Amino acid sequence: MTKPFQFKASDVTIEKRETVFRGFFQMDKLWLTHPRFDGxxxxxxSRELFVRGDATCVLPYDPERDEVVLLEQFRPGALGRDQSPWLLELVAGMNENGEHSEDVARREAEEEAGLSFSKLEKICNYLVSPGGTTEMVYLYCGKTSTESAGGLYGLEDEHEDIRAHVVSADEAITMVNDGRINNAAAIIALQWLQINRPALRAGWQ
Structure with a gap:
């Protein structure tokens, strides 16, 4: 049996590429070819490609109180479904050119939730939807204190309207299991916390 990853990016030939839309986001159209597994x-x-920068998401966690901070905000991509378009999510932000993902995590935590992190634990990096977009997410868990957390945040000039909620880790994991939390970054981070919580609490306290 042939092992995975026999092909590389250099095996793809892009015959033509043009930007078909440029606004808050960018859409490119590619004409391409590549080798097949059968030789x-x-x-x-042709494929349309949603060109979007990388992002950083972080789950704020207090190991002493065993609580997390989740952000509630409106997301137009959830419209038209049998659910509220106000989602419970992680602290998140777009990476600027040359900016390290840990710096994004700390900046966005202050802007979106009034939090600071004494430690950051890397969870993983993942491609959001590689069939149609370029975005990579850098995912972390951040050690914080939830003692005075919660409230209203967001930058008005960026049309942000954010409510920060303090939730027990058990309740947050329950919300993943029953579908109330259904966005990828939050699901991955909370399932990671469920697996790693005992070791994390022992190591962070």
């Missing part, structure tokens, strides 16, 4: 070459085909 033939894929005929040239």
């Amino acid at each position: 033939r070459t894929m005929p040239e085909f």
Whole structure:
């Protein structure tokens, strides 16, 4: 059996690329070809690609109180479904050019929740939806204190309206299990916390 990852980015031939839309986000159209697993070459085909910068998301966690901070805000991508478009999410922000993801985590925690982190634990990096977008998420868990956390945050000039909630870790994990939390970054981070919570509490306290 052939092992995975026999092909590389250099095996893809992009015959043509053009930007078809540029606004708050960018959409490109690519005409490309690449080798097939059976040894033939894929005929040239086209794909639209949502060109979006990388992002950093972080789950604020207090190991002494065993609580997390989750942010509630409106998301237009959830419209048209049988749920509220106000979602419970992690602290998150877009990475600026040359900016380290840990710096993004600390900046966004202050802006979106009034929090600071004494430690950051890397969870993983993951591609959001590689069939159609370029975005990579850098995911962390951040040690913080929830003693005075919560309240209203966000930058008005960026049309942000954020409510920070303090939730027990058990309740947050329950919300993943029953579907009240259904966005990828929060699901991954909270399931990671469920697995690693005993070691994290022992190491962080």
